[in-house]
Amino acid sequence: MDAIEVEGLEKRYGKKVQALGGVDLSVGRGEVFGLVGPNGAGKTTLIKALVGALRPSGGRARVLGLDPLKDRPELRRRIGYMPQSPVLYDDLPALENVEFFGAAHGVRGLRERAREALRFVELEERANDPVHTLSGGMKNRVSLACALVHRPEMLFLDEPTAGVDPRLRSRFWAAFRELARGGATLFITTHLMDEAILCDRVAVLRQGRVVVCDEPREILQRGRTRLLVREDEREEERIIGGRAEDLAEALHAYGLRESVSAVSVEADSLEQVVLSIIGEEA
Numbered sequence: 001m002d003a004i005e006v007e008g009l010e011k012r013y014g015k016k017v018q019a020l021g022g023v024d025l026s027v028g029r030g031e032v033f034g035l036v037g038p039n040g041a042g043k044t045t046l047i048k049a050l051v052g053a054l055r056p057s058g059g060r061a062r063v064l065g066l067d068p069l070k071d072r073p074e075l076r077r078r079i080g081y082m083p084q085s086p087v088l089y090d091d092l093p094a095l096e097n098v099e100f101f102g103a104a105h106g107v108r109g110l111r112e113r114a115r116e117a118l119r120f121v122e123l124e125e126r127a128n129d130p131v132h133t134l135s136g137g138m139k140n141r142v143s144l145a146c147a148l149v150h151r152p153e154m155l156f157l158d159e160p161t162a163g164v165d166p167r168l169r170s171r172f173w174a175a176f177r178e179l180a181r182g183g184a185t186l187f188i189t190t191h192l193m194d195e196a197i198l199c200d201r202v203a204v205l206r207q208g209r210v211v212v213c214d215e216p217r218e219i220l221q222r223g224r225t226r227l228l229v230r231e232d233e234r235e236e237e238r239i240i241g242g243r244a245e246d247l248a249e250a251l252h253a254y255g256l257r258e259s260v261s262a263v264s265v266e267a268d269s270l271e272q273v274v275l276s277i278i279g280e281e282a
């Protein structure tokens, strides 16, 4: 059984807004799964539906084999959820915030486990500082510690690195990979394609529908490659497909003649490919 199974999931807000228009996707156990898409595409709505924080208007969702609404108490014990904006008690020390979440999950050996979670996000030395004295990035790290204090099998992270500096971002991603190596499944929304590329698979959501769901390198192959060849005094530019085979085929024509003095290749980035997919769909 997959960690997440979603079929035809719909969510309407009132009569006008259809936030999810029939989402189908599945996420395997131990996978690091990325969800990308423009503002308002429905990413947060989908996460909320999966953690049992809202009632879908239609379709079906299973997380760890459970119904997010009917089985919410059990689901909450087994998943961690880091919402888009940290929900923390500003006046309480970082450690007590983590303990609060741990206590809600009935964690045993609470103090030690909360310390361990803060150590994991490298904030142990700020454990006793009130949250309002921490920087934005540090608050995000406390929020991540709160989401994983009960060692969940599955983590939902809604833009966990928004407003986080590049060094800290790479630390977060190292932490995500470590959790996945330990067997956890991660479901992460992001706007950053250099993060999406680190996921095992990525779904692109647009206007409440999944338009692509694949491994990043497969998505990249949908892009275009710009080939520039200088031969004698002439420079020739060709646009070819994004697969390695497309490049080989295009180069056959030149046979690496000595007169070919320079070849340069520019492949679309994941961001360009995703933007063109979103554009095509529009």
Ligand SMILES: Nc1ncnc2c1ncn2[C@@H]1O[C@H](COP(=O)(O)OP(=O)(O)OP(=O)(O)O)[C@@H](O)[C@H]1O
Binding pocket: 013, 017, 018, 019, 037, 038, 039, 040, 041, 042, 043, 044, 045, 046
């Ligand atoms: N509580 C709500 N009531 C009414 N409309 C809502 C509500 N929450 C979200 N929406 C609408 O649903 C759509 C999807 O919103 P959602 O927050 O899921 O998008 P998102 O992909 O997470 O966006 P972002 O990248 O900006 O965080 C948007 O049109 C949004 O305005």
